[in-house]
Structure formats: C-alpha cells, structure tokens
Amino acid sequence: MADSEPRAPAAGVPQVIQSYGGGGFRVAGQRHKGSLILHPRRAEPWPVAAGSDISLESLKGLLARDNAVEMLLVGCGPRFLAPPKDIAQAVRAAGAGLEWMTTAAACRTWNLLLVDERAVIAALIAVE
Numbered sequence: 001m002a003d004s005e006p007r008a009p010a011a012g013v014p015q016v017i018q019s020y021g022g023g024g025f026r027v028a029g030q031r032h033k034g035s036l037i038l039h040p041r042r043a044e045p046w047p048v049a050a051g052s053d054i055s056l057e058s059l060k061g062l063l064a065r066d067n068a069v070e071m072l073l074v075g076c077g078p079r080f081l082a083p084p085k086d087i088a089q090a091v092r093a094a095g096a097g098l099e100w101m102t103t104a105a106a107c108r109t110w111n112l113l114l115v116d117e118r119a120v121i122a123a124l125i126a127v128e
Helices: 056-065 086-091 101-113
Strands: 017-021 025-026 028-032 036-039 042-045 073-075 098-103 120-124
Touching: 017 101, 025 036, 042 073, 042 086, 056 073, 056 120, 073 101, 086 098, 098 101, 101 120
Parallel strands: 073 098, 073 120
Antiparallel strands: 017 025, 025 028, 036 042, 036 120
16 A cells, blocks of 8 residues: 555545555545544544554544444454443443444444445554
C-alpha cells in the first residue's frame, strides 16, 4: 500500500474497507495511515495505536456525537483483548451495542454491516 496522504472522499461515499495492514487502511479508494474511526459515509483518524490503549475517553465522543448509533464496532488490533468493563457499560448506557474483536474480524464485519445500512461506527486499530 502506498504511503500517500489521505484525501477525503466525496461526501456520501460508502466507507468500504478494501484492505488493511502495513499500519493503515484503504477505505473507499483512499489510503489512511494509522488507526481509524469509520462512519458509514466518512473516515477520520483515531489517535490510538494499540488495543491496550483503548479507553473510555478515546471512544466517549463517538457515542455523544452520534446518538443514532446502534452499534460500536471495535477492532482491537492483531490479537483479541477483552473490552474494559467501563467501556461496555458506557456503550450500553448510550443505548448501543458493542462488538469487540480483532481488527481483521472487525474489517470484515464492518463491510457486511455497511451493506445492510446499519447505524454503526467502527474504531479500528491499525495493524502491520
């Protein structure tokens, strides 16, 4: 994957994950270095480098900003780590579901949920 600067796709383009690895993602034809937050129609950088660094603070704004979200999908890196209890409780309190899995599984799941037009946000840790 090339290391070009990410460009924002046109508004309304579905954020299909085409590939992942090499420390980033290719989403909707654009290369993104580092971890990523995906909304159905946009992508944004996520300043979290490892699954062990995922905190309630790093995710809290997503739930507050997107009240219509029905699910938060978290890709925690190359190996599964159980979600912290405070995150699971906060997601439930916001009325959303939490799906926590490896980044590879989360990328596959994201694309399926996107096709189903589900109200989901993904927080994905970049993997090599």
